[in-house]
Amino acid sequence: MNSGHHDRHTRRAFLKASAAALCLTGCGTLRRAADTQAPELTDEQRARRFTGISRVAVVPCRSYEDYPGKRLQEQAAAIGLPSLKNKTVVIKPNMIEYRPDRPVTANPDMIAAAAELIDSLGASRIIVAEGPGHFRDTDYLLEATGIGKMCSRLGLPFVDLNLDAIEPVDNPIGLTRLKQFFLPRTILQADAVVSLPKLKTHHWVGMTASMKNLFGTVPGCKYGWPKNLLHWLGIDMSIIDLVHLVRPAFAIVDAVVCMEGDGPINGVTKHGGFMVMGTDLAAVDATCARAIGVDPHRLRYLRFASEVVGNIESARINITGADVAQVRQEFAMPVTFPGVRGSWNPRRHGA
Amino acid sequence: MPNASPHTCLQKALDHLVEQDQDGSFSYHPGQPAAIEATAWCSIALRDRGQLAERTRSFLLGCQNKDGGWSTRPQSGPSDWTTSLALLALRLLAPESLTSPPFDRGVAFLMSTRAELYNLAGRLVLWLSQGPKAAGDARGWTWNPGCFHWVEPTSYAVLAIDPLACAGRADVKEAIDSARKLILTHECDGGGWNYGNSISLGAHLPPYPVTTAQALLALQDQPANPIVVAGLRYLRRTARVENTVMSLAWAALAADALGQAPAPELSQLTALQKPDGSFSSSLHLTGLAACALETAAGSNPLKLSEPASANQQVKRR
Numbered sequence: 001m002n003s004g005h006h007d008r009h010t011r012r013a014f015l016k017a018s019a020a021a022l023c024l025t026g027c028g029t030l031r032r033a034a035d036t037q038a039p040e041l042t043d044e045q046r047a048r049r050f051t052g053i054s055r056v057a058v059v060p061c062r063s064y065e066d067y068p069g070k071r072l073q074e075q076a077a078a079i080g081l082p083s084l085k086n087k088t089v090v091i092k093p094n095m096i097e098y099r100p101d102r103p104v105t106a107n108p109d110m111i112a113a114a115a116e117l118i119d120s121l122g123a124s125r126i127i128v129a130e131g132p133g134h135f136r137d138t139d140y141l142l143e144a145t146g147i148g149k150m151c152s153r154l155g156l157p158f159v160d161l162n163l164d165a166i167e168p169v170d171n172p173i174g175l176t177r178l179k180q181f182f183l184p185r186t187i188l189q190a191d192a193v194v195s196l197p198k199l200k201t202h203h204w205v206g207m208t209a210s211m212k213n214l215f216g217t218v219p220g221c222k223y224g225w226p227k228n229l230l231h232w233l234g235i236d237m238s239i240i241d242l243v244h245l246v247r248p249a250f251a252i253v254d255a256v257v258c259m260e261g262d263g264p265i266n267g268v269t270k271h272g273g274f275m276v277m278g279t280d281l282a283a284v285d286a287t288c289a290r291a292i293g294v295d296p297h298r299l300r301y302l303r304f305a306s307e308v309v310g311n312i313e314s315a316r317i318n319i320t321g322a323d324v325a326q327v328r329q330e331f332a333m334p335v336t337f338p339g340v341r342g343s344w345n346p347r348r349h350g351a
Numbered sequence: 352m353p354n355a356s357p358h359t360c361l362q363k364a365l366d367h368l369v370e371q372d373q374d375g376s377f378s379y380h381p382g383q384p385a386a387i388e389a390t391a392w393c394s395i396a397l398r399d400r401g402q403l404a405e406r407t408r409s410f411l412l413g414c415q416n417k418d419g420g421w422s423t424r425p426q427s428g429p430s431d432w433t434t435s436l437a438l439l440a441l442r443l444l445a446p447e448s449l450t451s452p453p454f455d456r457g458v459a460f461l462m463s464t465r466a467e468l469y470n471l472a473g474r475l476v477l478w479l480s481q482g483p484k485a486a487g488d489a490r491g492w493t494w495n496p497g498c499f500h501w502v503e504p505t506s507y508a509v510l511a512i513d514p515l516a517c518a519g520r521a522d523v524k525e526a527i528d529s530a531r532k533l534i535l536t537h538e539c540d541g542g543g544w545n546y547g548n549s550i551s552l553g554a555h556l557p558p559y560p561v562t563t564a565q566a567l568l569a570l571q572d573q574p575a576n577p578i579v580v581a582g583l584r585y586l587r588r589t590a591r592v593e594n595t596v597m598s599l600a601w602a603a604l605a606a607d608a609l610g611q612a613p614a615p616e617l618s619q620l621t622a623l624q625k626p627d628g629s630f631s632s633s634l635h636l637t638g639l640a641a642c643a644l645e646t647a648a649g650s651n652p653l654k655l656s657e658p659a660s661a662n663q664q665v666k667r668r
C-alpha cells in the first residue's frame with residue numbers, strides 16, 4: 001500500500017515535471033515563433049541611433065493624487081524636454097482594452113498630468129489620441145476607463161486613431177519587411193507625439209513601456225483588432241519601426257500603478273510608485289526595465305533599440321530625480337520569459 | 352420624456368446618412384476620405400434608395416483591387432478584411448451581384464486568403480499555450496492576408512458569402528462549415544466570444560459583446576446549439592449594461608437573427624440618438640444602428656435565411 005502510494009507520488013511528480021518541462025519548452029518555442037528572424041543591421045539603420053548621453057527622469061509619485069503633473073514639470077528642464085511653443089501635441093495613452101479588476105490602461109489622472117506638463121511647455125493645442133488594440137468599442141473604453149470623462153473635463157479632443165484618415169508612410173530602412181505602413185493623419189500631422197504608457201510586463205516582449213505603446217498608433221481600420229500583422233512581422237522589429245516612423249518627442253511612463261505577471265492584460269496589480277520620463281525612448285524603457293528588476297539586455301526589442309534607437313547602457317543614461325535603486329522592485333515575469341527573473345506563478349499571485 | 356419609436360429614429364438616421372453621402376460612398380467621419388466599412392454599413396441601411404444604392408455599387412466596383420479584394424479605403428495598400436463587407440454590401444444592394452464577375456473575384460480573394468494551418472510543431476505550441484481547441488484544423492479569415500484568423504473577420508466572411516454555399520458552391524460551403532467550426536470551438540468559458548482565442552497562456556479570456564454578436568450572426572443557422580444559446584444569453588445580459596451604440600446595435604441584430612425580439616436593446620439604442628439623427632460621430636455606427644432599428648419592423652439585413660430580394664421590398668418610408 002505504502003509502495004503504491006509512493007509510486008503514485010513518483011508518477012505524479014514525473015508527470016508534473018514532464019508537463020512543466022514541456023510547458024517551458026513550449027513557451028520558449030512560442031516566443032521564438034513570434035520572433036521573426038531579424039535582418040542584419042545596416043550602417044544606414046544604425047545611423048538613426050541617438051549617440052549622445054541620454055537624460056531620463058525617475059520621478060517618485062505615491063499615487064495619482066500625489067501631484068504627478070507638478071512633479072513632472074519639476075524635472076522637465078533637467079532632462080531637456082523640447083519647447084512645444086505653438087505646437088499641436090498628441091498625447092498617446094495606452095487604452096488597449098478594459099478589465100475592471102486590472103490596471104490595463106493609462107490612468108486618466110496621468111493624462112491630466114501630461115497635459116499640464118505639455119501646456120507648461122507652450123503647446124497651443126493638445127489632442128488625446130489612441131487606437132485601442134483589442135476593443136472596437138472605443139465609446140465604451142472611454143467611458144469605462146474614465147479617460148473620456150477626463151478629456152471632457154480638460155477640454156481635450158479625443159481622436160480614435162483606428163478610424164482616422166490614413167496615409168502611407170515609407171519604411172525603406174525599417175527592420176520589418178513592410179516597406180510601407182499606413183498611419184493616422186492625426187499622428188502624422190502632429191508637431192509632437194508624447195507616448196504615455198502604463199508600465200506592464202508583457203508575455204511576448206517582456207515589458208511594455210514607451211515603445212510598445214506605439215502599437216496603438218497603428219490604425220485598426222487597416223490592420224484590425226488586434227493588429228495581428230505587427231506580430232507576424234516580428235513584434236520586436238515592429239516596435240522599432242514604429243519608433244522611427246512616429247518619432248515621439250518624449251515619453252512619460254505611468255508606473256504609479258503597474259502590472260506584473262501575465263501582462264499586458266491578464267497580469268495583476270503591482271504598486272510601482274513612480275514615473276519615468278525622457279526623450280530617448282530606448283533609455284526610458286531601459287530604465288523602466290531596471291526599475292522592475294530586469295536587465296534590459298535580456299529583452300530582445302531593447303537589444304534592437306540599443307543598435308538603432310538610443311542608449312540602454314546605464315553608463316550612457318544620466319538619471320535625474322530619484323535613483324533607480326530607490327524605486328526598484330522585482331516584478332514577476334510571464335512564463336514566456338523563463339530565466340529573465342522570478343517567473344509568474346498564477347496561484348502565488350492570485351490571478 | 353419617452354423615447355421616439357424605432358421607426359421614427361430610423362427615418363431620422365437615414366435622413367442623416369443621406370446628408371453624408373459622398374456620391375455613393377461614406378467615410379468614418381465627415382470630411383474624411385471614403386472608407387469601405389462605413390460605406391458598407393451606411394449603404395446597407397439605405398439600400399432601398401435606388402439611385403444612391405446604384406452609386407454605391409459603382410463606387411465599390413470602381414475600387415475593387417486587381418486581386419479581387421478591397422482595401423479599407425481606396426488606394427490604401429493591399430486588400431484586407433473589408434473585402435467581406437464590400438461583398439456583403441454588394442449582394443444586399445443588388446441581389447443579382449451574387450452571380451457577377453466582380454463578386455466572383457471577391458469570393459476568389461476570400462477563398463485564397465483564409466488563415467493557413469500550422470505545421471505539427473506550431474500546433475503543439477498552440478496546444479500548450481491555448482489549449483487543444485486552438486490546435487484544431489478549422490480555418491477562418493484574417494484581418495490581413497497571411498495572418499491568423501479572428502472571430503470578427505471570420506464572421507464577416509460568413510455573412511458575405513453564405514448565400515453562395517446555400518446555392519450549392521461546394522468550396523464555399525466547405526470554407527463556411529470550417530469557419531463555423533472555428534467559431535464554435537473558440538467559445539469562452541461561460542459563453543460568448545473574445546476576439547480570438549478563449550484561452551491565452553492558461554488564462555481564460557473574457558467574452559465581449561460585440562464579437563459575441565458577430566459570432567452569433569455567423570452561427571444563426573444553429574439557434575438551438577447550446578453554445579449559441581449560452582452566447583446569446585451572455586450577450587443580452589451584457590450589451591445593455593455596456594449601453595453603447597456599437598454593443599446595442601450588434602446585440603439587436605444578433606438577437607433578431609436568432610429569433611428573439613430585441614425590444615430592450617432597441618429601447619436603449621433609440622435613447623442614444625442625437626438631435627441630428629446620428630448615433631455617433633462615427634458614421635458607420637449610425638449606419639449599423641439604422642440596420643438594427645429595422646428589426647423593429649421585422650427586417651434584418653444580416654438575417655441569412657431572409658431572401659436577399661425581400662430586403663428590397665421592405666416598406667420603409
